[in-house]
Structures are given as C-alpha cells and as structure tokens.
Amino acid sequence: MAKLGIDMDCLKEAFRLDGPVRSRIADVFAKFEQATYAGLHLEKLNNARDGRIRTIRIDQSWRGVVLAPDSGDTYTLLKVLPHDEAYRWAERHRVSVNGANGRIEIRDSDAIEAAIPKLAREAQETPQRLFEHVSDSVLANLGVDEQTCAFARELTRVEQLEAAKTFLPATQWDTLFGLAAGMTPEEVWADIGGAVERESYDTEDVSAAVERTPERVLLVNGPADLMQVFRQSFELWRIYLHPVQYQMAHAAFRGPARITGGPGTGKTVAALHRARLLALQSQGQVLLTTFTSTLASALRRDLSSLLESEDELLRVDVHHIDQLAYQVFQASHGRPAILRKDEELAIWQRIAKRQKVPFTEAFLAEEWRQVVLAQSVASAGAYLAAKRAGRGRGLGPRQRAQLWEVIWEFEQELRLHGQWTHETVCIEATKILNESEDKPYRHVIVDEAQDFSPMQWRLVRAAVADDTDDLFIAGDTHQRIYNYRSSLREVGIDISGRSARLSLNYRTTAEILAWSLAMLVGVQIDDMNDGIENIAGYRSQVHGEMPLLRGFPTRFDEMEGLARQVRAWLDAGVEPGEIGVAARSDMLGKEAKDFLERQEIPVGSLAQAGPANRVQVGTMHGMKGLEFRCIAAIGVGEHQVPPATAITPVEEDELAHAHDLQRERCVLFVACTRAREQLYVSWHGSPSPFLSSVR
Numbered sequence: 292m293a294k295l296g297i298d299m300d301c302l303k304e305a306f307r308l309d310g311p312v313r314s315r316i317a318d319v320f321a322k323f324e325q326a327t328y329a330g331l332h333l334e335k336l337n338n339a340r341d342g343r344i345r346t347i348r349i350d351q352s353w354r355g356v357v358l359a360p361d362s363g364d365t366y367t368l369l370k371v372l373p374h375d376e377a378y379r380w381a382e383r384h385r386v387s388v389n390g391a392n393g394r395i396e397i398r399d400s401d402a403i404e405a406a407i408p409k410l411a412r413e414a415q416e417t418p419q420r421l422f423e424h425v426s427d428s429v430l431a432n433l434g435v436d437e438q439t440c441a442f443a444r445e446l447t448r449v450e451q452l453e454a455a456k457t458f459l460p461a462t463q464w465d466t467l468f469g470l471a472a473g474m475t476p477e478e479v480w481a482d483i484g485g486a487v488e489r490e491s492y493d494t495e496d497v498s499a500a501v502e503r504t505p506e507r508v509l510l511v512n513g514p515a516d517l518m519q520v521f522r523q524s525f526e527l528w529r530i531y532l533h534p535v536q537y538q539m540a541h542a543a544f545r546g547p548a549r550i551t552g553g554p555g556t557g558k559t560v561a562a563l564h565r566a567r568l569l570a571l572q573s574q575g576q577v578l579l580t581t582f583t584s585t586l587a588s589a590l591r592r593d594l595s596s597l598l599e600s601e602d603e604l605l606r607v608d609v610h611h612i613d614q615l616a617y618q619v620f621q622a623s624h625g626r627p628a629i630l631r632k633d634e635e636l637a638i639w640q641r642i643a644k645r646q647k648v649p650f651t652e653a654f655l656a657e658e659w660r661q662v663v664l665a666q667s668v669a670s671a672g673a674y675l676a677a678k679r680a681g682r683g684r685g686l687g688p689r690q691r692a693q694l695w696e697v698i699w700e701f702e703q704e705l706r707l708h709g710q711w712t713h714e715t716v717c718i719e720a721t722k723i724l725n726e727s728e729d730k731p732y733r734h735v736i737v738d739e740a741q742d743f744s745p746m747q748w749r750l751v752r753a754a755v756a757d758d759t760d761d762l763f764i765a766g767d768t769h770q771r772i773y774n775y776r777s778s779l780r781e782v783g784i785d786i787s788g789r790s791a792r793l794s795l796n797y798r799t800t801a802e803i804l805a806w807s808l809a810m811l812v813g814v815q816i817d818d819m820n821d822g823i824e825n826i827a828g829y830r831s832q833v834h835g836e837m838p839l840l841r842g843f844p845t846r847f848d849e850m851e852g853l854a855r856q857v858r859a860w861l862d863a864g865v866e867p868g869e870i871g872v873a874a875r876s877d878m879l880g881k882e883a884k885d886f887l888e889r890q891e892i893p894v895g896s897l898a899q900a901g902p903a904n905r906v907q908v909g910t911m912h913g914m915k916g917l918e919f920r921c922i923a924a925i926g927v928g929e930h931q932v933p934p935a936t937a938i939t940p941v942e943e944d945e946l947a948h949a950h951d952l953q954r955e956r957c958v959l960f961v962a963c964t965r966a967r968e969q970l971y972v973s974w975h976g977s978p979s980p981f982l983s984s985v986r
C-alpha cells in the first residue's frame with residue numbers, strides 16, 4: 292500500500308498558505324492510500340535533474356512537487372509552490388541518500404554547479420582554503436559526497452559556506468559548518484546524529500532512506516492523519532526532531548542518560564518527547580521535573596499538546612523538584628514550618644556571637660548548605676574531612692572544629708523548634724523514599740538540571756530505582772544561575788556512554804546567539820561530569836538584526852528609552868505578550884512595570900498570573916527556560932550587573948568571588964538568549980563589565 296511522507300520544509304511553507312489551499316492539498320492526497328501511482332496523476336518532467344522528482348496539480352494556481360521512488364512505495368511531498376515556480380524547483384533539485392547516516396537529503400544541483408567556478412576564481416587570490424586541514428577521506432566518512440566535496444574544496448571563507456545553506460544538502464552543510472567551527476570529526480559525527488556502530492546504506496534505496504529520516508519527513512498514517520496535519524495549525528517541534536533529539540528521545544538506555552546543549556537547542560523538547568515515549572511504552576509512572584513552578588507549568592502545557600489522551604497524560608506527573616520534596620514530606624509528617632531567610636540569618640548571628648566565632652551569618656549559612664548539607668556531613672569527624680572545593684577560604688582543623696559547634700547548635704535549634712528549610716525538607720523526603728520499599732516512579736526526567744543541588748539530586752535518585760531508562764537528564768551548565776555546582780558522579784548518577792550534545796539553536800537568530808556567546812568566551816564552565824563544557828559549533832538557522840545596545844545618562848532616561856523601544860515593537864505588529872522585559876532585581880522590574888503602565892502599555896508581571904497578552908516584566912532569573920519574540924534586558928549597568936551584594940568580596944574568598952562573577956555572567960546570558968528575534972540591552976551611567984567583550 293502506498294505511503295505518503297511530508298517534508299519538513301514543505302510543511303513549514305504550507306502553513307503560510309491560505310486555509311483553502313491547505314485543505315485542497317489534503318484533498319489531493321487524501322485518497323493516496325488507495326490510489327495507484329497513475330491514479331495520482333504525477334507528472335514526469337523532461338529536464339529534471341532527478342528522474343524521481345514529479346509534480347502534481349493541487350488547483351489552478353498551485354502544484355505539488357513529489358519524490359516518487361524507483362522502487363518501494365513511499366511518496367514524499369517536497370514542495371507546494373505556484374505553478375511555474377514548482378516546475379523550476381522540480382527541475383533544479385536532486386534527492387540523494389547520505390552515505391554516512393542513510394538519510395535523505397535535497398540539494399539545488401544547478402546552484403551548486405553554478406557556484407563552483409565563481410568560488411574557484413575567488414580562491415585563486417587567497418592563499419588558504421577553508422578545509423585545507425580536512426582530508427577527502429574524512430569528508431567522505433562524514434557523508435560529504437563528490438559534488439559537495441568539490442564545492443567545499445573551493446571555499447576560502449566561512450561566509451561563503453553560510454551563503455550556501457539554501458542550496459547544499461542540509462546534513463552535509465551541517466557537517467562542513469561544524470568542521471569550519473573547529474569541531475573534531477568525532478564531534479561532528481555525534482552532532483549529525485551518526486550511529487556509534489557505523490552501518491552501510493544502499494544509497495539508491497530512497498524509500499528506505501525516507502523511513503530512516505523521521506527528523507525531516509513526517510510519514511502520515513492515513514487520510515485522517517493527513518487532514519489533521521494540513522488543516523490544523525501546528526508547531527514544528529511536535530513533529531520533526533533533530534537526529535540527536537530523536538535518538539535521545541527514543542533510545543533504550545541501560546541507566547541514566549543525559550542531553551546537553553546551548554540555549555534554545557531543544558533539550559526541553561527532547562525531554563518532552565522522551566516523556567511521551569515512556570508514557571506510551573512503559574507500564575510505570577513517569578515524573579517530569581524541573582527547577583521552578585513557572586517552568587513546570589510550561590512543561591505541563593507543552594506535554595498536553597504532545598500527548599493525545601487523558602489516560603496518557605495521567606501517566607506523567609509534572610512537578611517542580613521542591614513540590615516533589617514537599618509532597619513526600621507532607622504525606623508522612625504534614626505541613627512543615629518553614630524558617631524564613633531573615634529568621635535563619637538571625638539564628639546564625641546569635642549562635643556565632645555566643646560562641647565568639649569570627650564568621651558572618653551569610654558565610655555560616657552558605658557553609659552549612661554548600662558543605663554540610665551538600666555532602667551529607669553528619670559528624671565533627673566527617674566535617675573535618677569534608678572537601679571544601681568551591682569554598683575558597685581555607686579553614687584549619689581548629690577553625691573547623693569551632694565551626695562544627697556552631698553548625699551543630701543551629702541544627703539542634705531547628706530540631707527543637709520543629710523548624711525546616713527547603714533543603715532540610717528535601718533531605719527528609721529523600722530519607723523517607725530511601726526507607727520505603729516502593730519507589731513512586733519508574734522513570735524520572737529532569738529538565739534544567741544544571742541548577743539542581745546535590746540534595747535535590749539525591750531526592751531524584753531516591754524517587755526511582757536503579758534500572759533501565761531510569762533517569763533522563765537535560766541541562767546546560769552555561770545557564771547555571773544559582774549557587775550549587777553538582778557533580779553527577781558524586782551524587783551516584785553514572786551517565787558514561789549515555790550522553791549527547793545538541794548544537795543547533797532553534798530559538799534565537801544567529802546574530803543574537805553569537806553576540807550572547809561572545810560574553811562567555813574564555814569562561815571555563817564544568818559539565819557536571821568531571822569535564823569542561825564547550826560552546827564550539829553552537830549555531831542558528833535564522834538571521835536577523837544585531838542586538839541594540841543603548842546607554843543613558845540617568846535612570847529616568849533609561850525608562851523612557853525602554854518605553855520607546857516597547858512602543859516601537861508594538862507599532863511594528865509584535866503582540867504585547869511576545870515582549871519580555873528582564874531586570875536583575877525585583878525592584879527594577881517593578882519600577883519598569885509601573886513606568887510602562889503609566890505610558891498605557893499593557894503590562895503584566897512574569898511572577899504573577901494575570902490577564903493574557905501583556906508585556907511580561909520579570910527578573911532575569913525568572914526568564915530561565917522561557918522565550919519571547921523580543922527581549923529588553925534593562926539595568927545592565929556597572930553597579931547593577933553584577934550587583935555588589937551578590938558577589939563575595941575578593942579579599943574574603945577569592946574562589947567564591949570568581950564563582951559569583953561567573954554565575955552573574957550566566958544570569959545575563961540566560962536573559963539575552965530568551966530573545967527569538969530582537970534583543971535590546973540598556974543601562975544608565977557606565978555599562979556592565981560583562982558587556983566589555985561584546986560592545
């Protein structure tokens with residue numbers, strides 16, 4: 292029985308067409324299953340580059356371009372274009388099977404052939420070629436075929452490669468781009484979703500290749516499916532996955548697995564598809580967890596658009612990690628009495644004074660969290676031996692003994708008064724789960740993993756038994772914006788051999804991405820697995836405007852500048868709800884919100900649910916995991932980003948100082964990379980030192 296596939300580019304473009312044309316496309320192919328090839332009236336072309344490419348009438352003005360295989364019965368709709376354009380496109384293009392990964396690729400053969408002599412002329416005047424350092428056999432091994440290789444050999448600049456994106460076969464373009472960006476052939480292989488065990492493919496069998504390319508071709512199951520795809524609006528991420536996303540979402544793992552990648556590379560999307568697959572295939576309950584309640588709500592919303600039935604949805608619990616801790620705690624002990632931060636600091640201060648130890652309450656509170664709780668230290672001896680990496684200020688044995696007295700008294704006081712902190716609730720919940728025979732979950736999926744504390748990781752580990760497909764972790768340490776630096780190994784999670792990295796950014800323009808990444812150049816960030824994370828090869832498909840940077844003399848002028856910018860976006864047709872305003876502090880955010888309100892701009896607060904479709908003002912921290920068409924990052928001034936209060940003075944603790952600076956840099960990076968199309972960054976007085984590398 293004939294099968295129909297729809298190419299991703301075709302579907303993307305089809306959604307820009309009028310509803311009636313879309314319906315007509317669905318009608319033309321609706322009887323496809325029963326139709327014979329002849330019944331479909333596929334027209335052969337006389338001057339086609341590829342004899343397998345045919346056209347089909349949609350209506351008076353529109354034609355479809357279809358790939359009809361030599362053998363097999365999978366027909367793929369490649370394009371829907373106005374009549375003449377459809378013929379031109381069909382004549383110029385060729386479909387091939389990538390020899391390295393067995394997937395189909397489409398190229399504009401005419402354009403490649405026309406470009407080669409021009410490039411060769413330019414190259415005569417340039418001493419060096421772009422791929423001089425890469426041999427033909429390496430290129431061939433990575434699936435670069437003869438025609439693309441001939442083209443690549445004439446390149447002298449990466450801009451020439453960028454300009455060729457529209458006509459080179461997509462995976463081969465990705466391969467060349469990765470190599471040009473300094474990735475090793477092994478990294479490129481992983482990046483294009485190359486299998487660990489190499490396979491050989493029949494490059495003539497297009498039908499088999501189409502089936503092997505779910506990230507590019509959607510195979511529809513029947514007329515009803517087809518109608519649904521063409522008649523409803525849809526989001527691409529629900530249908531097409533990058534090969535690495537697809538592999539990670541669908542693989543069977545022997546233990547914990549992890550997906551990393553820069554901002555907007557689709558880690559959350561991979562996590563959502565994995566949750567879907569487990570909900571469909573497994574008998575056990577799935578937990579999808581993240582760091583904050585805002586992010587959990589976003590996950591819940593997206594998951595419900597991915598899972599079709601109520602029954603499937605019931606198999607996945609979406610809770611942020613503190614919510615899980617509280618649920619487990621409350622089921623055993625009832626509601627905990629939580630100590631406020633100022634109350635906690637007052638207790639530390641009181642005990643430190645009484646015991647005459649020369650440490651500030653802030654230092655004591657951090658020492659307790661980062662060393663004692665993070666490493667589950669329970670005795671003076673264990674504290675004496677505890678690693679204090681990341682706590683720059685060295686402590687001798689006498690000081691440690693003294694400090695332990697203070698910490699012990701603090702913990703006693705909490706116990707005596709039945710008081711808890713978020714961390715101790717989490718630790719108690721872990722204890723409850725570890726003591727119970729039954730685990731609440733069969734699978735746990737963690738998003739925004741970079742900010743989980745060791746205590747939260749232990750809770751995650753305790754919520755699911757060691758088993759196949761037990762844990763799936765998505766995160767990016769470049770977006771770590773809180774204090775903990777967990778090592779997965781140290782919390783008993785071994786991901787070796789089960790890790791992959793995404794590098795194609797689907798959210799942000801190349802300009803915003805490159806600008807934001809430049810803020811991180813030279814900054815070394817761990818990968819939570821005893822290595823260093825790198826940013827090589829991160830790229831975006833789309834181009835747009837450069838970020839706008841604006842300095843103002845006064846705070847008031849900066850607010851006026853913000854209002855002007857928001858107004859300009861609104862006037863250009865951007866919906867209010869597609870605009871985000873990010874400030875480092877709550878106070879500045881509130882000031883901006885009030886200012887915009889006075890200008891009669893519809894505005895709401897990210898932290899509070901309010902009426903829909905308003906400009907969303909929030910903190911940079913609150914922007915984590917979200918995205919907006921336009922972002923204004925405000926107050927990015929010398930004394931505001933980073934704020935002095937968030938940075939440990941260098942004379943107090945050199946290492947903590949460096950960590951604090953890095954975290955603050957990441958906070959700004961996270962805020963800026965939320966922008967899909969336009970980024971505006973402003974300050975008054977002097978700009979933030981983090982902008983020095985990008986201004």
Ligand SMILES: Nc1ncnc2c1ncn2[C@@H]1O[C@H](COP(=O)(O)OP(=O)(O)OP(=O)(O)O)[C@@H](O)[C@H]1O
Pocket residue numbers: 527528531532533536552553554555556557558559560561767770796797798915916917918964
């Ligand atoms: N395969 C895909 N096809 C089309 N769009 C995609 C795909 N994967 C992700 N996207 C889109 O890219 C954007 C970013 O995706 P996602 O939130 O999953 O990235 P992320 O890596 O988790 O980002 P961050 O770490 O910055 O929060 C979203 O708009 C998402 O819909």
